[in-house]
Amino acid sequence: MPTNLIPGNAVIGQAGGPTAVINQSLVGVVQGLLEARAGIDPATGRPSSGSAPGQPSPIKKILGMRHGVRGLVNADFYDFTSTNPEHLERLARTPSAALGSTRDKPDAAYCQRIFEACKKHDIRYFFYIGGNDSSDTCRLVNETARSTNYELRCFHIPKTVDNDLMENDHCPGFPSAARFVAMACMADFMDNISLPGIKINVVMGRHAGFLTAASALARRADRLDPSTDGPQLIYLPEVPFDMDRFVADVEHWYAKKGRCHIAVSEGIQDKDHNPIAAKLFEGETDAHGNVQLSGSGALGDALADFLKKKLTPAGGKPPRVRADTFGYIQRCFPDPSPVDAREARAAGREAARLALSGDLDGSIAIQRTSPIEPGALYAAALKRVDLSAIAAKTRVMPPEFIEGHSNVSRRFLDYCRPLVGELPPFERL
Amino acid sequence: MPTNLIPGNAVIGQAGGPTAVINQSLVGVVQGLLEARAGIDPATGRPSSGSAPGQPSPIKKILGMRHGVRGLVNADFYDFTSTNPEHLERLARTPSAALGSTRDKPDAAYCQRIFEACKKHDIRYFFYIGGNDSSDTCRLVNETARSTNYELRCFHIPKTVDNDLMENDHCPGFPSAARFVAMACMADFMDNISLPGIKINVVMGRHAGFLTAASALARRADRLDPSTDGPQLIYLPEVPFDMDRFVADVEHWYAKKGRCHIAVSEGIQDKDHNPIAAKLFEGETDAHGNVQLSGSGALGDALADFLKKKLTPAGGKPPRVRADTFGYIQRCFPDPSPVDAREARAAGREAARLALSGDLDGSIAIQRTSPIEPGALYAAALKRVDLSAIAAKTRVMPPEFIEGHSNVSRRFLDYCRPLVGELPPFERL
Incomplete structure (x- = not known):
């Protein structure tokens, strides 16, 4: 362990939408x-050279901020310093954010209060687990500390079911949510062929379609062909959504099969980047002026009503159209992907290791070291990247993951399949 | 095996909403x-006395009707007679109805066509897996056969996530759906304390509240006290729902905790038995004139809007209110309760055994043989009951399972807990 570490307290926070593995x-x-x-030297896993257990460590107290930076400025802490290891293990396997989360997106004045709180509570190590907004908070706090020459080691640990952080192959939280979406769509497709009709499933993702795209894993084997298994149609925010083309797509499958299974992202947009949800209904807007997408069935219901109206033959009966919105369950369902649980833990440990190895700041990125190929043995490594490379930036589905306007590519399937863990084998007559 | 069994074909159908274990x-x-x-004699599991393998059996072909009785009248069959056993095992573990299901509710004329089809295809053994409507179909077909002295052995095998069949302690399909509801509510409650607000989860169940009541298993240990763990409020169709009392209930918890976690049945009714869903919006009606409850987020969204309106302080900000509707996922999610999978299989085998043991008709009921007590070792037995005891009747939550107007009783928890299998242990700070 370097000897130039300034002794002080460490603080850890969780922010944004919780996930199955953020703990x-x-x-x-x-x-x-x-x-x-x-x-124990975090770099080697062995007792620090020249140090013995019990020797003064640069880490005094380990404090959790309750509800993110809000807990820091309000001095609302949970003290982990003498936590029992079994308690920690059980906590790690519990979904959602144990410390409480926040949607606060600090401005310069708020950051100043955070920084003052750090000084007041002798905090020298700052860890923040969250998405792109949280990495931006981390970056701002870091810059404030730098500008006043207060040594504060600031680290961001990635978390987002949307999978929309730059520099990362994928983000902790995504594989587990993708597992839920795949399993829900597998079962729901069987439901749809059992009682045929048109079924819409609305999946999370405001700007990035990764989670909606994971619905394609519901198809058996590695089939890309939507004519055998559903979903037949997959609509992503990355591909402009056209209402007339949507009706024609559904009509095609409904005429062919008497049914149609659809996965649609809550964030679908028209060609001018207007959210379809905002066009179809007057939704609530959040603190950042975004239309409320989750925690409402409005988009699915509006699309279902639209299809019913358009596909009812003159004087005839409307087709059976149903919509489910996967909602908050998809981000915290307690059946995490094993890869995700392992990587989320490792990313946290790596942030602690870097802070104690002399690094001043950064974000931990997951980078795949195995090829994206069918049958490749999945492997990944953690890498420190600059906070500014992640902060407030959004990654979306690359074009090579998308096929046509309503399907994913084989490359996406090869990318996503190793992340979600074993899926149950299904049989058909 | 009795020697008076008339040789003929057997036919099996699946009807109503599919489940995780109907296969x-x-x-x-x-x-x-x-x-x-x-x-093999089904009564003993040994080669029939005086018979040897290869000896003519009363069962000629084993036919599956595709999409229930509709497949029977249209001669749309799947032939199981020489199915490979591994294929069957994989099929059993696949959710949803492999043969396809139907919502057809035959009248006398339709039953006549079913009966004609039985005669035409030399069917002497009729098995129908479904809920109360399906048991009524079975009863009607049976009576038609009896009235013309055509020997047709008619058996109903129970299936319903609503858990609303008479004579049964519980119905195959319910424990797995209850498991999903409990796990989803466990995780969603953690989500709710992490990002506080008012959260409504809408659960299936048109007349019976069993599945919504299962949300109470989300509370840790056997606590009935909603002040520690959610859901704080549970609304069942059995208890008249009053909009003003609902607002007061939510206001109470929101004032106390700054959040409120709510499970509400899609079938909640006012004191005059009018569905709240029908009062709040003009829903689609199905073939039986029922308002469409599932496959739409409308009830949850309407309740959320109502709360927002009522709980917004004059000139102030509305509280964060979100609604998720668990939808079709809850009935087929591919993580069945082990008890449920075992009992659903056993109920099917028992129907075959009875038919081949000389019984003419009946429904297989699951009856608990262990006491409903904390820590009791769960045990159940299968019993033949008359079709008329089940057909077209609806069981609802008994008063001893309900506590007050928005909670379940300890007895319900003792009843439900052994059915759903192990739930993941969650930890809080």
Whole structure:
């Protein structure tokens, strides 16, 4: 361990929408710091050279901020310093954000209060687990500290079911949510062929379609052909959504099969980037002026009503059209992908390791080291990237993951399949 | 095996909403019949006395009707007679109705066509897996056969996530759906304390509240106290729903905790038995004149809008209110309760056994043989009951399962807990 580390307290926060594995990252940071306090060098996993357990460590207290930076400015902390290891293990396996989360997006004045709180509570190590807004908070806090020469080591640990962080192959939280979407769509497609009709499933993702695209894993084997297994149609925010083309797409499958299974992102947009949800109904807007997409069935219901109206033959009966919105369940369902649980923990530990190895700031990125190919043995590595490379930026589905206007590519399937874990084998007559 | 069994074909159908384990029952019937064809006495599990494998069995062909009785009248069959056993095992573990389902509710004329089809295809054994409507179909077909002295052995195998069949402790399909509801509510409650607000989850169940009541299993240990863990409020169709009382209930918890987690049945009714869904919006009606409840987020969204309006302080900001509707996923999610999978299979086998043991008709009921007590070792037995005891009747939550107007009783928890299998242990700070 470098000897130039300024002794002080460490603080950890969780922000944004919770996930099934965000507590794995929390526990990863806490464990990394606890081991450092116990005299174990995070770089080697062995007792620090020249140090013995019990020797003063640069980490004094390990504090959790309750509800993110709001807990920091309000001095609302949970003290992890003497937490029992079994408690931590159980916590890691519990979904959602154990410390509480926040949607606060600090401006310069708020950042100043955060920074003042850091000084007041002798905080020298700052860890923040979240998405692109949270990495921006981390970047702002870091810059404020730098500008006043207060040494604060600031690290961001990625988390988002939307999978929309730059520099990352994928983000902790996404594989588990993708697993849920795939399993829900597998079962719901069987439901749809059992009682045929038109079925719309609305999946999370305001700007990035990764999670909606994961519905394609519901198809058996690696088939891209939507004529055998559903979903037949997959609509992503990255591809302009046209209402007339949508009706024609559904009509095609409904005429051919007497049914149609559809996955649609809550964030679908028209060619001018206007959210379809905003066009179809007057939704509530959040603190950032975004239309409320989750926690409402409005988009699915509006699309279903639209299809019913358009596909009812003159004087005839409307087709059976149903819409489900997967909602908040998809981000926290307690059946995480094993890869995701492992990586989320490792990302937390890596942030602690870097902070104690002399690094001043950064974000932990997951980078795949195995090829994206059918049958490749999945492997990934963690890499430090600059906060500015992640902060407030949004990654969307690359064109090579998209096929046509309503399907994903084989490359996307090869990308996504190793992340979600084993899916149950289904049989058909 | 009795020697007075008239040789003929057997036919099996699946009807109503599919479940995670309805294919277990299908495979149970098929296996029972296949073993009889192989000369194994279903009563003893040993080669029939005086018979040897290969000896003529009363069962000629084993036919699956595609999409229930519709497949029977249209001669649309799947032939199970020489199905490979591994294929059957995989099929049993696949959710939804492998043969396809139907919502057809035959009248006397339709029943006549069913009966004609039975005669035409030399069917002497009729098995129908479904809920109360399907048991009524079975009863009607049985009576038509009796009235013309055509020997047709008619058996109903229970299936319904609503858990609303008479004579049954619980119905195959319910434990798996209850497991999903409990797990989804566990995770969603953690989500709700992480990002506080008012959260409504709408659960299936038109007349019976069992599935909504299962949300109470989301609370840790056996706590009935909603002040520690959610859901704080549980609304069942059995208890008249009053909009003003609903607002007061939510206001109470929101004032106390700054959040409120709510489970509400899609079938909630006012004191005059009018569905709240019908009062709040003009829903689509189905073939039986019922308002469409599932496959739409309308009820949850209407309740959320109502709360927002009522709970917004004069000149102030509306509270964060979100609604998710669990939708079709809850009935087929591919993580069945082990008890449910086992019992659904056993119920199918028992129907085959009874038919081949000389019984003419009946429904298979699951009856608990262990006490409903905390810590009791769960045990159940299968019992033949008359079709008329089940047909077209609806069981609802007994008063001893309900506590007050927005909670379940300890007895309900003791009833439900052994059915759903292990739930993941969650930890809080």
